[in-house]
Amino acid sequence: MKxxxxxxxxxxxxxxxxxxxxxxLVEAGxxxxxxQPDLKPxxxxxxxxxxxxxxxxxxxxxxxxxxxxxxxxxIDLTDAAGLRSKIKIGIGGMAIRPELAAxxxxxxxxxxxxxVEEVICFVEGREYRPxxxxxxxxxxxxxxxxxxxYLNSSIGEKLGRISEMIIDWAKNKTSPGxxxxxxxxxxxxxxxxxxxxxxxxxxxxxxxxxSEIPQKYYASGELHPQTRRFTIExxxxxEKYLEETKARMSVLKLQHTRKKPLVFNQYGTxxxxxxxxxxxxxxxxxxxxxxxxxxxxxxxxxGFLDGFLTHQExxxxxxxxNLNRIHNSLEKSTLWQIRAHRGLNTPETVVLAGKIGADxxxxxxxxxxxxxxxxxxxxxxxxxxxxLFAQKYNMPFDVVTNEELAGVPAYKAFAGxxxxxxxxxxxxxxPILQPLFAYSPEVMIHEYMEDNFIDFNAGKIFALxxxxxxxxxxxxxxxFLTHTEDRVQSATTTALHACLAMSLEVDxxxxxxxxxxxxxxxxxxxxxxxxxxxxxDSFRFFGKAGIHPTDQADKYAEQIISGVEETLENVLAAxxxxxxxxxxxxxxREEGAYPGRAGKDTVTTK
Amino acid sequence: MINPQHQIMDAxxxxxxxxxxNEQQGRNLMIDMLKSWGFTDVDIVFAQHVGPGTxxxxxxxxxxxxxxxxxxxxxxxxxAE
Numbered sequence: 001m002k003x004x005x006x007x008x009x010x011x012x013x014x015x016x017x018x019x020x021x022x023x024x025l026v027e028a029g030x031x032x033x034x035x036q037p038d039l040k041p042x043x044x045x046x047x048x049x050x051x052x053x054x055x056x057x058x059x060x061x062x063x064x065x066x067x068x069x070x071x072x073x074x075i076d077l078t079d080a081a082g083l084r085s086k087i088k089i090g091i092g093g094m095a096i097r098p099e100l101a102a103x104x105x106x107x108x109x110x111x112x113x114x115x116v117e118e119v120i121c122f123v124e125g126r127e128y129r130p131x132x133x134x135x136x137x138x139x140x141x142x143x144x145x146x147x148x149x150y151l152n153s154s155i156g157e158k159l160g161r162i163s164e165m166i167i168d169w170a171k172n173k174t175s176p177g178x179x180x181x182x183x184x185x186x187x188x189x190x191x192x193x194x195x196x197x198x199x200x201x202x203x204x205x206x207x208x209x210x211s212e213i214p215q216k217y218y219a220s221g222e223l224h225p226q227t228r229r230f231t232i233e234x235x236x237x238x239e240k241y242l243e244e245t246k247a248r249m250s251v252l253k254l255q256h257t258r259k260k261p262l263v264f265n266q267y268g269t270x271x272x273x274x275x276x277x278x279x280x281x282x283x284x285x286x287x288x289x290x291x292x293x294x295x296x297x298x299x300x301x302x303g304f305l306d307g308f309l310t311h312q313e314x315x316x317x318x319x320x321x322n323l324n325r326i327h328n329s330l331e332k333s334t335l336w337q338i339r340a341h342r343g344l345n346t347p348e349t350v351v352l353a354g355k356i357g358a359d360x361x362x363x364x365x366x367x368x369x370x371x372x373x374x375x376x377x378x379x380x381x382x383x384x385x386x387x388l389f390a391q392k393y394n395m396p397f398d399v400v401t402n403e404e405l406a407g408v409p410a411y412k413a414f415a416g417x418x419x420x421x422x423x424x425x426x427x428x429x430x431p432i433l434q435p436l437f438a439y440s441p442e443v444m445i446h447e448y449m450e451d452n453f454i455d456f457n458a459g460k461i462f463a464l465x466x467x468x469x470x471x472x473x474x475x476x477x478x479x480f481l482t483h484t485e486d487r488v489q490s491a492t493t494t495a496l497h498a499c500l501a502m503s504l505e506v507d508x509x510x511x512x513x514x515x516x517x518x519x520x521x522x523x524x525x526x527x528x529x530x531x532x533x534x535x536x537d538s539f540r541f542f543g544k545a546g547i548h549p550t551d552q553a554d555k556y557a558e559q560i561i562s563g564v565e566e567t568l569e570n571v572l573a574a575x576x577x578x579x580x581x582x583x584x585x586x587x588x589r590e591e592g593a594y595p596g597r598a599g600k601d602t603v604t605t606k
Numbered sequence: 607m608i609n610p611q612h613q614i615m616d617a618x619x620x621x622x623x624x625x626x627x628n629e630q631q632g633r634n635l636m637i638d639m640l641k642s643w644g645f646t647d648v649d650i651v652f653a654q655h656v657g658p659g660t661x662x663x664x665x666x667x668x669x670x671x672x673x674x675x676x677x678x679x680x681x682x683x684x685x686a687e
Binding site for chain 1: 615
């Protein structure tokens, strides 16, 4: 029903908000009377009495000083004039808080961030429900438009020879990790398990392929000391919490007028319930995807535990039940990545991720061997089979270059990333290149970022684009080693790196929270929202405009490309990929890269 | 009545500017303040002393991972009702 609404700004000049609301009310079919600014309360009341019919009075107040007294006086006057029982009175503006409005006796108070729709609902006497489709998002396959063709044929040819070398080497080899992956692939029916029909024959064979902690679990039910099972009350609470939250859940698109980059953040508090809380908040504030972080001991343990478990320290334990709960809590549009890249459970992680419904995984033989403590031989055979599983379960995966953080030069880390990517493409998988946007040791030593943080990062992207037509997802997170414990600084550096990535039109980014540099405790949910908000506003600021690197970026790109080519030549000269890793061709001890020892001497010939 | 502290998902951050002589004094003030509010799991996330005082962010964890979260158990209690 049509309402007559009087709009009165009780400020000297500020009436922009009321004009926007007035336009919305007219479009919604209501009649409005917009009064001039700065009328006195008695003049506004006089105007209302001069009209035949007024249903609603909307006041606005932007300036904060004296607002409480002014509004209290206004309400007293409307009472004295007998208006309070006849019309509804709402107050809004930058100086208004709903609590203050309610305390003073207004029918509604609209603070900063109020939408026009919210006010229309008040006028029409409807309950305001935020649009559940604030933004309609759907899952995007970031590999879809890439053919993985080499633009640098010389590098492509060398990579082809190295891949053949690895494929030939891997032919008759296996490991406990590969065997567990095959068991999980062949003997575990996820749908039967979801129907509570058990694990089939899996656990008849599985424990003998595990190390001590999982073996104890399967023999006696003993858990890892830092874990505990959830109670029934907690599980019920989660279900209720999810039901209520999902009913009012909506997602946000951060990219403004662009389609790229997709924005990912990580979770892994240790507790799947807390993770779900963090994920829901991240989705609501605009994350397009989330990345599962497991505990560091998980990467050095042969085999997984089972059950619905929470963990007291960083990293959420990978079990089918934990992953399944998290999967069930995700919004339909959210891309879900489960990292598999670095430890003794890499193949089985890929299988579990694939069966439970992850969209993406993460595999890198070189980083796993040089930066994450896994024996190179073991990591190579496990990585090889992980790639095959990723192909089977149709999961693209990123190939990280985090060995750069130890001090390995970017060109060597890139050579390792390109080797794994080429191998993946030959095995039918879809890799995603993940260069770091980082203030790395190499950068510090050589002063590549003495002037700006743009050119060297841009040079990396230019180099990769000159080598291969493949998706690029800088991370993880962008701006590595530029964050401090200062919340404002941390959000700013993330947002600026995000805008660089956006300007370079990469496919996705992983962002940190503002707790990135804080090591005193778990990452908090507001810290995650900090960076999502900063990225949102930065993307809004730039729109389709962007950051432009200087000519120096092209020089860095040339430098990286020639370094990659030389590194690949050295791998070929070593005659064997695993030997090349041990010799430091892809990152040496002097550069801070040490071949890992976890899983040493566990590779066997079939 | 809901206890607001129970509805904190994980942590409460407090940012302020203390008029004080040095960073350590600012840190002590923040820790003392958070403890006086009844929090026990407290820390300083960030502190920077320049000239007139310390810009500081303190944190009180309401819950650590694997704790029993009242915001979740309250839902279970509602369900039971």
